[in-house]
Structures are given as structure tokens and as C-alpha cells.
Amino acid sequence: MTRADRWMLPDGIAEILPADAVQIETLRRRLLDLYHSWGYELVIPPMVEFTDSLLVGMGRELELSTFKVTDQLSGRTLGIRADITPQAARIDAHSFPRAGANRLCYAGQVLHTRPRTPMGSRAPIQIGAELYGVETLGADLEVISLMLESLLAAGVQQIHLDLGHVAIYRSLAQVAGLDDEQWRELFALLQSKASADIQRWVADNVSEPRAAVWLRELPRLAGGRECLTHARELFDGAPAPLGQALADLQRVADSLARRYPAVELFFDLSEVRGYDYETGLVFAAYTPGHGQALANGGRYNGIGAVFGRERAATGFSTDLVALNTLGREAEPEAGAILAPAGDGEALWCAVEKLRRQGEVVIGALPDGAEGELLARCDRELVLENGDWVVKPRG
DSSP: OOOGGGTTTTTTTOOOHHHHHHHHHHHHHHHHHHHHHHTEEOOOSSSSEEEHSSSTOOOOHHHHEEEEEEOTTTTOOOEEOOSSHHHHHHIIIISSSSEEEEEEEEEEEEOOOSSTTOOOSOOOEEEEEEEOOOHHHHHHHHHHHHHHHHHTTTOOOOEEEEEHHHHHHHHHHHHHHHHHHHHHHHHHHHHHHHHHHHHHHHHHHHHOOHHHHHHHGGGGHHHHHHHHHHHHHTTOOOHHHHHHHHHHHHHHHHHHHOTTTSSSEEEETTTTTTTOOOOSEEEEEETTEEEEEEEEEEEEEGGGGGGGGOOOOOEEEEEHHHHHOOOOOOOOOOOOOEEEEOOHHHHHHHHHHHTTOOEEEEEGGGTTTGGEEEEEEEEEEEETTTEEEEOOOO
């Protein structure tokens, strides 16, 4: 490595400099205060855990996203977390168990082996909330509402909410009698939204007539509320869980339309994101001009079983840095007060009083060592008639 290369960071890894860091930290505090007001309690999971607990039950995608290292003390494999959700599930099931509802929130950096989007960060700051122990649809509605409140608190003006339900695909795959290999093939096609390829695949692999019709139509079931009406007609005679999924989507949509009339609702009944571990409603929020989901989540019942305590669960998360970038415009940095050099008791007391009041006070250094910091000082502390007072700086 040459000397010129030593300052470079790996692809997808970035440092956050003061102006942005202040904005991101302010947003983090605002959102955590929001979650606290809803009854969610803050947890701070560790950056690394044994992969036995960090990855269990969360699907292959998370495993591929996780950096792994060897623990020099135990010889076991450690994972550097790529998602805080499984850590929160472990805490609910083992470290902080409750008999009923358990509301947890978190904020911390995660690390991905590869960026999840082109030009995306491999070290996003994840913030989110999880609700455990409640099976009812009201819990899903609470979590979706809190996700929307998070975006509004961040200053996101236009929100487009996508809703789906993994029970729809599960039910159709069961009726079609797909084996594991077929399931993986169709799953990949649905993820890529390759409609023409799906039509060909169904014709070659699904012999059950009703299932073939339903699977061919599935990619077309996307749009506004009219697609729910079409789905109820199309899936007449389908397994009961599919009908219940459509009813749940309708109820959630009705409630959200009353609570957030400005939010545009969109339904994608072929959505299979998170299929490996999610079990019910799935949702994602978008905003114009940003191609990737700004926040997403869903129901993932049963994940706690691997920790000895099976629980209903639903939650969401978002990238704090992306949210800050797309939200409100940065507020101008507040001015500061320049304090003269010296260690007199009266001067020290005056400076400390100002700092306790929330002012930024920068102490002068000899030979002008403050450099560019002086430009921030719009006032100065001066001695006037025996008292230290704040005056505009000329």
C-alpha cells in the first residue's frame, strides 16, 4: 500500500463529518424520543455475537450479508451484525422476557459484506422498533403507523406505502405442490418480477389447473385497492389463509387511510421479500426520487423458538443516514461564543454558565490556533465593568 492509499476507505464504507453527524445524531434522538412516547424501550445489542444465535432462523440472505470472524477466546465463529432484528428477538426471548407485549427499539451501525443497493452503504446506521407477544392485526397496524410517524418526523413529505402478505404465496405454492427446488426457482422469478418468465415456468412445472391459473395471475396483482377486489374474485376457493391475508390487507388499508390520508397505498400481492422468515403482513415505504425502500418491515412470528421461547413478532427498520439525507433540509449551524484565553475563576464560571444554558463556547488558543473555528463565532465574551458579558463579535 502506498502512502497515498492509506487514507482511503473500503468501497461502501464512509465516514460522517461534523455537519452531517450533528444532523444524524439529532434525528436519532428525535426518533428514539418518538419511540419512547409510544412505550418502546431502548436496547443496545452488541456489535458481534456467535453466529449460532445471530443468524439462526433468519434465512440465507442474512447469512451471506454477515461478516464472520473467529473468536480468539473460544475458537467459535462470531458474526458482525448485518441486522439488529434477530438480536432484538433474542433479547425478547431470553435476556428481557415478558409475559405479554414487549416493545423494543434500537439504533446502531450494522455491517454488510456487500451493499444491498448499487452505490449503497455497507455500514448503515439502522434504527427501528419491534413489538413482541401480540398476534392481533392491531400490532401490525401500530408498527406500520410508527414507521410512518418516523418518516414524518424526519421531514419526508411524500410517502408511498407498499403492502403485501407472504401467506398469499405460501398458500399458492402449497396448492401447486411445489418441491423445494421448484419453490426456489419460482421464488427467484417473483423477486425479479419477471412476468414472462413466470408464465413459462408455470406452464412447464405446475399441473394443478387452479394453481396454474392463480400463479400466472399473481404478478399482475399489483396496484391500488382495486387489486384486492380482483384478488378476492380470482382466488375464490383458495385455502383459508389466503382469504384471511386479503381480509387483513383490507382492514389495515382502511385504518391507514383514515390515519394518514396523504399516504399513497399500493398493494403487491406477489411480494416475497423476507419470505424465509416473515410470516404475515410485509410493508415498505418509498418516497419519490429514491428508488429503494426508505423503511420496511413485517410480521415474523416464531423466530424466538430457536431461543426457547416462540413469540408473535412484528417490526420495522430504516437507515438513519438515508433518512436524514431525504428528510428535512439541514438547519444552519448555530453560532458560537469566543471566550478569551485565561484561567481566572470568574471567566471559568461565566463560560460554564453559558454552556449549561446550551451555548457553544469556544476557548481562544494562543497564536490563533483556533483556525477556521473562528468563523463560527458570531459573539464573544468580554470583560465589561468587572463582569463577563456576551457581545456581538466584530
